[in-house]
Amino acid sequence: MLLDASNRPIKDLRISVTDRCNFRCTYCMPFDEYEWIEKKEILSFEEIERLARLFIPLGVDKIRLTGGEPLLRRGLDMLVARLTALVGLRDLCLTTNGSHLAEQGAALKAAGLKRINVSLDTLDPEKFKRMTGRGDLAAVLDGLSVARRIGLLPIKVNAVIERGVNDNEILDLVEFSRQNGFAIRFIEYMDVGNANQWQSGRMVSKKEILEVIQTRYSLRLTGRAQESAPSVDFEFADGSGDLGVIASVTEPFCFSCTRARLTADGKLVTCLFSNHGHDLKTMMRSGATDEDLTEVIRAVWTRRTDRYSEERLDAIRSQRGYDPGAHKKIEMIRLGG
Numbered sequence: 001m002l003l004d005a006s007n008r009p010i011k012d013l014r015i016s017v018t019d020r021c022n023f024r025c026t027y028c029m030p031f032d033e034y035e036w037i038e039k040k041e042i043l044s045f046e047e048i049e050r051l052a053r054l055f056i057p058l059g060v061d062k063i064r065l066t067g068g069e070p071l072l073r074r075g076l077d078m079l080v081a082r083l084t085a086l087v088g089l090r091d092l093c094l095t096t097n098g099s100h101l102a103e104q105g106a107a108l109k110a111a112g113l114k115r116i117n118v119s120l121d122t123l124d125p126e127k128f129k130r131m132t133g134r135g136d137l138a139a140v141l142d143g144l145s146v147a148r149r150i151g152l153l154p155i156k157v158n159a160v161i162e163r164g165v166n167d168n169e170i171l172d173l174v175e176f177s178r179q180n181g182f183a184i185r186f187i188e189y190m191d192v193g194n195a196n197q198w199q200s201g202r203m204v205s206k207k208e209i210l211e212v213i214q215t216r217y218s219l220r221l222t223g224r225a226q227e228s229a230p231s232v233d234f235e236f237a238d239g240s241g242d243l244g245v246i247a248s249v250t251e252p253f254c255f256s257c258t259r260a261r262l263t264a265d266g267k268l269v270t271c272l273f274s275n276h277g278h279d280l281k282t283m284m285r286s287g288a289t290d291e292d293l294t295e296v297i298r299a300v301w302t303r304r305t306d307r308y309s310e311e312r313l314d315a316i317r318s319q320r321g322y323d324p325g326a327h328k329k330i331e332m333i334r335l336g337g
Contacts, residue, residue, distance in 0.1 A: 004301050009059050010058055011059055012062045012258050013063045015336070017066070017070045018072055019333050020068045021333055024132065024133030025131060029193070041281070047266065047284055052089070054293055064094070068264070071096050080113045093116065095118075099135060099140055105147050117156045119158045120159060148181065155181075156184070157173070160187045161186055161209060163189075163203065163204050170212045171215075174216075174217065184243045185231050186246070188250060192272060192335075200249075206250055209245055213243070217237070222234060222242065227256050263277055266280050266284070267279055274306070
């Protein structure tokens with residue numbers, strides 16, 4: 001088992017298949033124009049499959065496809081088919097904004113995709129347009145309906161909660177998820193990248209989220225699905241489903257993080273809040289062998305010391321305070337969730 005400097009194994013690989021997105025969500029990439037990665041620099045499906053195959057013997061048994069918006073990558077079902085065929089891969093998941101899910105869901109399922117996560121921060125059509133810059137709520141709801149009908153299960157709904165933006169919809173999102181058989185995951189608003197101009201006052205804590213939910217529903221703590229899972233989970237006392245909260249800001253879980261990330265242009269990143277990556281694509285395109293690539297991956301992971309969320313909380317609690325702009329980070333749209 002490959003361990004980092006803090007004895008954390010590498011278990012999860014998040015692969016960004018594109019930096020393109022049809023939304024401009026305020027907490028992710030709010031700029032209308034962006035310096036997109038040139039298409040020739042984006043990893044091919046063959047290159048993604050090759051790297052994924054090399055990660056599995058090192059301990060990775062779960063892959064999540066992300067973006068940008070991954071469903072903007074043409075022929076994504078072909079990549080899904082390649083990855084689901086890899087020996088030793090236990091789980092393949094897709095995180096999407098859901099806007100193209102209705103059209104592509106059946107092909108993805110036929111290719112072997114079992115489950116999805118869909119980002120949905122509001123059920124108000126006008127607010128949805130404001131939060132996403134250009135999105136259509138009806139298309140996302142249609143995508144969720146299709147996914148449920150064809151059996152892309154379980155379906156998890158991810159909602160980032162911002163104070164003064166959608167914090168008044170927590171109960172509505174819970175009820176929507178319960179009625180439709182979805183598992184909702186609330187996410188504390190984080191300082192991912194630099195574009196979202198993060199302020200701690202806009203973050204609604206796990207404690208606050210649960211207090212709102214418990215005004216209507218009784219919950220039982222079930223804990224993390226696995227030790228490395230980012231979500232602390234709860235079940236409804238009436239047996240009608242479950243929910244979770246990802247509290248990266250107020251309850252950081254760096255100590256158990258087993259996630260590596262691969263950017264769309266082939267850089268290995270060891271933390272969601274990293275300011276740099278390690279270029280595997282150039283190595284591949286320069287003729288590196290599998291052994292060469294594996295040795296670099298080993299070296300990067302064994303040197304890993306990342307604990308950014310813990311350091312952020314320490315700074316927030318200190319007299320000096322926390323300055324999110326002091327640490328430049330890879331933008332979320334390039335890195336994926």
